[in-house]
Amino acid sequence: MNTASEVAEDVLVECQSVWKIFGKNADTAMRAYKERGLSKKQILQDHGCVVGVSNVSLKVKRGEIYCIMGLSGSGKSTLIRMFNRLIDPTSGQILIKGKDLASLDKAALRETRARHIGMVFQSVALLPHRTVLENAAFGLEVRGISKAERHKVAGQALAKVGLSDWAQRYPDELSGGMQQRVGLARAITSDPEVILMDEPFSALDPLIRRQLQDEFRQLTKSLGKSAVFITHDLEEAIRIGDRIAIMKDGVIIQEGTAEDIVLKPADDYVAEFVAGISRLHLVKAHSIMSPAAAHPYLSPGLLPSAGPQADLDALINLMISSGGDALTVAEGGQVLGVITQQDLLRGVQGAPAAEHAAAQPEHAL
Amino acid sequence: MNPDITFSPGAWLAPSVDWLNANLHGLFALISRFIETVLGGIEGVLLAIPPYGMIALVAVAAFFLVNLRAAILAVVMLGFCLISGFWVASMQTISLVTVAVLISVTVAFPIGVAASRIKRLDAVLSPLLNVMQTVPPWVYLIPAVMVFSLGKVPAILATIIYGIPPMLRLTTLAFNQVPRDLLELGKAMGAPPRAILLKIELPTAMPTLLVGLNQCILLSLAMVVLAGLVGAGGLGAEVTRGLTRMEMGLGLRAGLAIVAVALLLDRLSRGALQGRRSRAAT
Numbered sequence: 228m229n230t231a232s233e234v235a236e237d238v239l240v241e242c243q244s245v246w247k248i249f250g251k252n253a254d255t256a257m258r259a260y261k262e263r264g265l266s267k268k269q270i271l272q273d274h275g276c277v278v279g280v281s282n283v284s285l286k287v288k289r290g291e292i293y294c295i296m297g298l299s300g301s302g303k304s305t306l307i308r309m310f311n312r313l314i315d316p317t318s319g320q321i322l323i324k325g326k327d328l329a330s331l332d333k334a335a336l337r338e339t340r341a342r343h344i345g346m347v348f349q350s351v352a353l354l355p356h357r358t359v360l361e362n363a364a365f366g367l368e369v370r371g372i373s374k375a376e377r378h379k380v381a382g383q384a385l386a387k388v389g390l391s392d393w394a395q396r397y398p399d400e401l402s403g404g405m406q407q408r409v410g411l412a413r414a415i416t417s418d419p420e421v422i423l424m425d426e427p428f429s430a431l432d433p434l435i436r437r438q439l440q441d442e443f444r445q446l447t448k449s450l451g452k453s454a455v456f457i458t459h460d461l462e463e464a465i466r467i468g469d470r471i472a473i474m475k476d477g478v479i480i481q482e483g484t485a486e487d488i489v490l491k492p493a494d495d496y497v498a499e500f501v502a503g504i505s506r507l508h509l510v511k512a513h514s515i516m517s518p519a520a521a522h523p524y525l526s527p528g529l530l531p532s533a534g535p536q537a538d539l540d541a542l543i544n545l546m547i548s549s550g551g552d553a554l555t556v557a558e559g560g561q562v563l564g565v566i567t568q569q570d571l572l573r574g575v576q577g578a579p580a581a582e583h584a585a586a587q588p589e590h591a592l
Numbered sequence: 593m594n595p596d597i598t599f600s601p602g603a604w605l606a607p608s609v610d611w612l613n614a615n616l617h618g619l620f621a622l623i624s625r626f627i628e629t630v631l632g633g634i635e636g637v638l639l640a641i642p643p644y645g646m647i648a649l650v651a652v653a654a655f656f657l658v659n660l661r662a663a664i665l666a667v668v669m670l671g672f673c674l675i676s677g678f679w680v681a682s683m684q685t686i687s688l689v690t691v692a693v694l695i696s697v698t699v700a701f702p703i704g705v706a707a708s709r710i711k712r713l714d715a716v717l718s719p720l721l722n723v724m725q726t727v728p729p730w731v732y733l734i735p736a737v738m739v740f741s742l743g744k745v746p747a748i749l750a751t752i753i754y755g756i757p758p759m760l761r762l763t764t765l766a767f768n769q770v771p772r773d774l775l776e777l778g779k780a781m782g783a784p785p786r787a788i789l790l791k792i793e794l795p796t797a798m799p800t801l802l803v804g805l806n807q808c809i810l811l812s813l814a815m816v817v818l819a820g821l822v823g824a825g826g827l828g829a830e831v832t833r834g835l836t837r838m839e840m841g842l843g844l845r846a847g848l849a850i851v852a853v854a855l856l857l858d859r860l861s862r863g864a865l866q867g868r869r870s871r872a873a874t
């Protein structure tokens with residue numbers, strides 16, 4: 228692929244102020260909102276409609292894993308189903324590779340679903356009467372691809388998820404984790420650019436879940452796919468996602484990288500989620516360092532140095548092994564700042580960088 | 593004790609049947625001839641093969657399609673029909689059931705699928721099916737005989753009407769039971785509606801559909817025997833003869849032959865169902 232088209236196709240999934248209102252009078256309710264700005268409660272009372280997704284805009288870029296995190300009833304499953312039009316939005320546009328999904332006729336929609344958007348379900352949804360291989364090949368089968376060809380491609384996909392030996396078995400002979408791998412293999416067999424993951428690992432036990440999370444991230448990155456990943460588990464979102472959107476009551480209340488969300492939660496709701504998250508691998512040196520000038524008694528040149536992207540875990544190791552009580556943060560020979568033991572402890576504790584950076588100079592004086 | 597308002601469907605039913613007889617005679621004759629031809633064909637084939645050959649054939653088929661037990665059962669049951677002296681009558685009964693079930697399924701399956709998709713159709717059909725299943729089966733024989741007179745054709749029509757409700761209900765149930773996420777999967781994969789029906793819905797619904805087929809077969813057999821009253825022939829005729837002549841032995845023999853046919857049809861059709869399940873489980 229040449230660079231020009233890559234730039235043009237950079238955004239694979241784009242949502243423009245998408246709404247989904249459930250109920251008989253959804254359209255009137257939508258109009259009422261637009262004209263009079265009714266609240267959700269009013270919409271429910273006046274029109275008997277439930278707002279599932281409310282004014283969501285987002286962009287998923289090529290090669291990116293975009294996590295949408297929210298509790299049940301937050302509208303995340305509704306939202307992901309609009310990305311392949313299993314659910315039609317009440318208002319707003321969904322663009323896949325720049326094309327408006329609503330403008331597609333039935334055949335074109337099927338084509339888009341078959342070629343460009345894969346989907347993996349929480350319930351796995353394997354066909355019980357088919358072997359693992361036949362299940363993985365299902366997407367190609369409904370596209371009319373010959374048996375030899377589709378079994379070859381499906382076999383390769385199964386090899387990627389480590390299930391080659393199980394190709395001729397039936398789904399009920401597999402464990403939950405293995406079944407979900409088949410679900411993933413089925414999605415990548417069709418070689419889509421975007422994979423929609425609807426809480427795929429939620430029903431698995433914690434150990435298997437972690438393993439699959441890592442495998443999924445690795446596989447998606449090595450194949451160069453994009454993914455929209457739905458989860459109710461912030462830790463999972465942090466492990467997997469390049470960017471995370473937090474949804475509540477149909478609204479995205481914060482969007483950003485794992486570090487953004489953990490260090491700068493947008494409101495109390497997000498802060499509550501973030502509270503239990505370990506910061507060891509999230510918080511980077513540049514966000515906890517203080518300016519070298521604030522520590523006139525330290526000589527940065529003599530201290531062990533770390534890069535600005537080093538995480539807390541690495542910084543702690545470095546400080547302990549050096550035996551000292553301070554580090555420098557340097558990039559390309561230039562000193563960016565200093566990290567003292569206090570900074571490090573504050574970082575682990577999760578106090579916002581700005582707060583204690585501001586407090587630091589006074590303290591030093 | 594004589595209420596002013598009475599329910600008397602005969603008052604308008606009888607004239608309408610008369611009207612049908614007078615005006616649609618050609619259509620009925622055509623239906624009659626079609627059923628008789630199909631029935632005659634099947635009966636001819638079943639009777640053309642000598643009894644021992646037939647028993648061997650069914651046993652081999654049962655062995656390969658189901659298992660050894662089914663094959664042994666087939667030999668014993670068909671053997672009983674032969675030694676009790678009702679071979680011809682049994683074959684006639686089996687062909688009557690076959691034709692009736694084929695037509696019942698052909699009618700019930702598409703309507704059942706439609707009812708699972710269109711809730712309003714289901715709501716309309718449901719009370720109708722309740723009535724069809726509760727009305728004593730003899731009652732169906734009356735209009736059938738009025739239109740087609742005595743013989744095999746009214747017997748088959750009454751049997752079809754009796755066999756449709758279980759098949760239709762279980763078809764609707766089978767399709768309603770297909771998990772939503774599998775349908776979602778089909779759509780998300782970009783499968784056309786026909787592929788969703790044939791590759792997802794039908795295979796997933798199959799176990800329940802086979803239960804429906806099994807019910808349809810057994811109820812049809814019961815009705816076909818009853819239809820001996822209107823001259824349907826077969827084992828039903830033997831039972832009727834035993835009843836009218838008060839011959840206990842004849843009636844009992846015929847009754848046991850019916851049990852043998854019922855067991856045979858039940859085990860073979862159910863064997864097809866279990867065969868599928870065990871294949872999926874191994």
